[in-house]
Amino acid sequence: MNESLNQLTTAIKAGKRKDARAATAAALEAGLPPQSVLDALTEGMNDVGVRFKANTIFVPEVLVAARAMQKSMDLLEPVLIASGIEPEFSIVIGTVEGDLHDIGKNLVMMMLKGANFKVIDLGVNVSAEAFANAVAEHKPDLVALSALLTTTMPAMESIVCDLSRIEPPIKIIVGGAPITPDFADQIGADGYSADAASAVELAQKLCANAQ
Amino acid sequence: MSQNTKYALLACDVFKEELTTFGGETPPWHRIEYLEMGLHDQPDNLRSEVQAAIARLEVDPAIETVLLAYGLCGNGLLGVHAIRCPLILPRAHDCISILLGGTAPHNEILKENPGTYFYSPGWVRGKRVPGPDREAHIREVYSARYPDDDEMVDDLVEADAETFAHHSCAAYVDLTQNADAETYCKDCAKHLGWQFRRLQGDATMLQDLLNRNWDDTRYLTVPPGHSIALNNQSELVSEPS
Numbered sequence: 001m002n003e004s005l006n007q008l009t010t011a012i013k014a015g016k017r018k019d020a021r022a023a024t025a026a027a028l029e030a031g032l033p034p035q036s037v038l039d040a041l042t043e044g045m046n047d048v049g050v051r052f053k054a055n056t057i058f059v060p061e062v063l064v065a066a067r068a069m070q071k072s073m074d075l076l077e078p079v080l081i082a083s084g085i086e087p088e089f090s091i092v093i094g095t096v097e098g099d100l101h102d103i104g105k106n107l108v109m110m111m112l113k114g115a116n117f118k119v120i121d122l123g124v125n126v127s128a129e130a131f132a133n134a135v136a137e138h139k140p141d142l143v144a145l146s147a148l149l150t151t152t153m154p155a156m157e158s159i160v161c162d163l164s165r166i167e168p169p170i171k172i173i174v175g176g177a178p179i180t181p182d183f184a185d186q187i188g189a190d191g192y193s194a195d196a197a198s199a200v201e202l203a204q205k206l207c208a209n210a211q
Numbered sequence: 212m213s214q215n216t217k218y219a220l221l222a223c224d225v226f227k228e229e230l231t232t233f234g235g236e237t238p239p240w241h242r243i244e245y246l247e248m249g250l251h252d253q254p255d256n257l258r259s260e261v262q263a264a265i266a267r268l269e270v271d272p273a274i275e276t277v278l279l280a281y282g283l284c285g286n287g288l289l290g291v292h293a294i295r296c297p298l299i300l301p302r303a304h305d306c307i308s309i310l311l312g313g314t315a316p317h318n319e320i321l322k323e324n325p326g327t328y329f330y331s332p333g334w335v336r337g338k339r340v341p342g343p344d345r346e347a348h349i350r351e352v353y354s355a356r357y358p359d360d361d362e363m364v365d366d367l368v369e370a371d372a373e374t375f376a377h378h379s380c381a382a383y384v385d386l387t388q389n390a391d392a393e394t395y396c397k398d399c400a401k402h403l404g405w406q407f408r409r410l411q412g413d414a415t416m417l418q419d420l421l422n423r424n425w426d427d428t429r430y431l432t433v434p435p436g437h438s439i440a441l442n443n444q445s446e447l448v449s450e451p452s
Contacts, residue, residue: 059371150304
């Protein structure tokens with residue numbers, strides 16, 4: 001792999017935003033394909049996700065890595081668009097009403113961007129109505145709901161129920177610490193993932209199947 | 212189970228103040244074991260720690276029942292089971308529901324302000340709550356890990372604070388009249404620029420657990436060989452292991 005791409009992956013893993021920005025600029029100036037820069041970013045973030053799951057790093061380290069990735073994306077996104085690599089799929093994402101915890105949601109969001117999804121982030125404490133309005137406005141391929149608290153699991157259920165009445169039907173994926181595959185099935189979600197990397201795989205699979 | 216049932220109490224360390232007060236000089240439990248607070252951060256880890264502690268307690272032939280001073284705790288209690296003894300636990304989201312006397316007041320407070328962060332004497336003792344001590348602790352941990360990188364340490368301290376960025380209220384729940392912990396919570400609120408709120412706790416749920424008033428509406432009984440589970444209505448139930 002090219003040296004600046006190696007440096008980019010290393011910078012993301014370490015959460016060094018200045019290094020990430022410099023390595024991205026160097027890679028783009030050297031004329032490397034923007035897709036290869038995106039792949040280097042994703043590789044770094046995947047590693048962060050794996051170490052987080054294994055409890056070798058903690059939330060603050062994940063957040064600084066996500067920030068470093070965002071710095072790189074700021075430079076990369078215009079180049080991706082200019083070179084015709086436009087997002088093929090789009091996703092509306094948010095934490096459910098009553099839940100203000102967005103670390104997991106933000107991590108999934110960064111990974112989706114890394115996989116070249118267009119992400120419409122509705123933020124935290126999002127009502128069923130706000131999700132429905134965003135679906136009507138952006139016509140995404142998927143909606144992703146996140147919840148951290150067992151207190152907000154009923155809100156996730158009622159949002160899925162409301163969104164399931166939308167025509168044409170929209171696919172919904174769910175995740176968050178207290179969510180289980182059984183709960184996802186029971187509330188009528190189209191998919192569940194336990195971590196950010198598998199959320200991307202799930203989103204890709206559901207979007208590809210819909211085509 | 213009779214009023215003389217000999218039980219062991221397996222409790223989160225966060226309840227130490229309340230249980231010490233309610234237990235008094237002749238506590239109603241035969242044995243008590245505390246597990247460290249905060250295990251719910253990794254629900255799988257909480258589950259295995261609770262499971263291992265139940266196995267240790269069940270070895271004691273004098274123990275007839277194991278009480279769990281735990282709620283769902285991020286679903287960390289799901290799947291927990293015992294081989295010989297019935298398990299009994301409150302129907303609660305977590306320690307906060309238990310200190311407030313049930314899930315209904317807990318849900319109501321969060322509905323009113325989802326940005327509520329709960330403090331209790333145990334959480335204050337653990338210094339895990341948002342506030343100046345937590346910041347100092349995070350700085351110390353990361354300064355040791357990145358001794359030559361002050362910028363990275365600053366970034367990590369800032370990132371930790373960011374995890375509470377959407378919160379706006381430090382709500383103190385106390386069943387033991389702990390003035391020092393209440394003052395500490397007020398200081399944290401001031402430091403963070405949050406509103407302070409004192410919540411009226413309700414000791415009934417914890418006291419009834421200790422006093423064997425285990426009615427089915429407020430407590431789940433899990434027979435030996437069954438596991439803690441959730442049904443389709445997200446209610447705690449037991450199911451065959």
